[in-house]
Amino acid sequence: MYTHTKKPTGLCIELLESQGGLISLEDFHELWSMLRKTHSLDHLYPLPTDTEEFHLLYIIISRDQEHGDLGIHANGYGIEDEGKYRLAGFACLVVPPNERREKSILSGNPNGICDTADIRIALLPAVQKRGFGRFVVHELLGHAFDTLRIxxxxxxxxxxxxxxxxxxxxxxxxxxxxxxxxxxxxxxxxxxxxxxxxxxxxxxxxxxxxxxxxxxxxxxxxxxxxxxxxxxxxxxxxxxxxxxxxxxxxxxxxxxxxxxxxxxxxxLKLWAEAPKDTLANDACDEDGENSDVETMLGDDDVDEHDWDMANDFDD
Incomplete structure (x- = not known):
């Protein structure tokens, strides 16, 4: 439910054939090899071996550039554009099975989804810093929170x-x-x-x-x-x-x-400082006398009758 993010120029997204898309599993494996050779998978958390955990797998396709090898040609995938496109990366939403999913299946709701998903993304160096990854992650987050209610x-x-x-x-x-x-x-x-x-x-x-x-x-x-x-x-x-x-x-x-x-x-620096010694005369006036006496008890000129109780109850 993010605000609309403009799709970067030259970006196209496709799915695997197993998910109703046009990209074959063989081409995905070849793309994986290209990503590994360019060390684009070094920071990627390992993908699950069970394909059922891939709730959504986006294949990132980029318009062919003059400089840099972008991987496998994507011509023939039904992309209506005069320019040549190549597979340049992928992003996926992994939804691992957990107790909540198992409980939902046992309760008779096989479409129940678990409460946690994980995002994985890998791009070839030639298409990095072009906004492709940001756009795809926005799409995956919207699908996870708005559609799946994860x-x-x-x-x-x-x-x-x-x-x-x-x-x-x-x-x-x-x-x-x-x-x-x-x-x-x-x-x-x-x-x-x-x-x-x-x-x-x-x-x-x-x-x-x-x-x-x-x-x-x-x-x-x-x-x-x-x-x-x-x-x-x-x-x-x-x-x-x-x-x-x-x-x-x-x-x-x-x-x-x-x-x-x-x-x-x-x-720690404040605590380490030695406490200052308090002098006995700090609370005294210039003559060394207790300056608080006049405040608390009054000075010697006060009339004793000032402290007498009122005679309201006298006859």
Whole structure:
């Protein structure tokens, strides 16, 4: 239910034949090989082996460019355009089976859907930063929340660091991982945390030992989705001065953590400072006499009769 996102020029979306589309499974496997060769799958969470878990799989097709190999030619797929198109990536909505789905099937409702779905996306380098991924993710989120009425959508970003990587390589991989997480944050996803050593690398092991990667977990609830929609709708309304209202800048989880650490450092510094000694004469006047006496008890010139009780009950 996001505001309408304009479809980028040169983008076309198609489905697999098994889902009623035009893309064959063989072409998808070939596209997968191209994505692997270009390291476009390094940050992708492993796909399920059970095809039934793919509720929706979009094949991203791009108009052929003069520079860069975009993969497999997509001519012959019924795309009505004079330009040549090529398969350039995919995005999918994975709906794994869980207890809720099993209960819905047992209760006699085989169309029951589970309450969580996961978004996966991979693009060839030549079509990145052209708005393709943003448009497709918008479409998948709309399908998940508006059509399927799913309560929660997740995004899992793998940090493919290996022990053999140099310090510079590890730093670059960490930066790329955080960049992907920040992209999901622009959609309204919230950072949940890091699952350490959650995914095993399927490539050749190092020193005959498997390599396990950390996974950065992101999630978006249906309440977040509609909140983002409301904010987007309000941001398009002009004020009487014909100026757009200012949008609140949302800090990333890493910026929030750094800010919190700085606050803790300031608190520790204040606690570490030695307390100042309180002098006995601090509460005295210049003559060394107690300056509070006159305030609390009155000075010596006060008439004793001022403290007498009223004689209202005298005869």
């Amino acid at each position: 309560r929660r959508v997740t995004a899992s970003v793998v940090s493919p660091v290996r022990p053999s990587h140099s310090a510079a390589q590890k730093k670059q991989i960490g930066f790329n991982t955080k960049q992907i997480c920040r992209i999901f944050e622009t959609f309204g996803f919230k950072f949940e945390g890091i699952s350490r050593g959650a995914v095993m690398n399927t490539e050749a092991p190092e020193d005959d030992k498997p390599v396990w990667h950390d996974v950065h977990r992101m999630s978006m609830l249906v309440t977040d989705y509609f909140e983002e929609h409301i904010i987007s709708s309000l941001s398009t309304i002009r004020s009487p001065c014909h100026k757009l209202p200012l949008k609140t800048v949302r800090l990333s989880p890493w910026d929030t953590m750094i800010q919190r650490q700085e606050e803790e450092k300031r608190d």
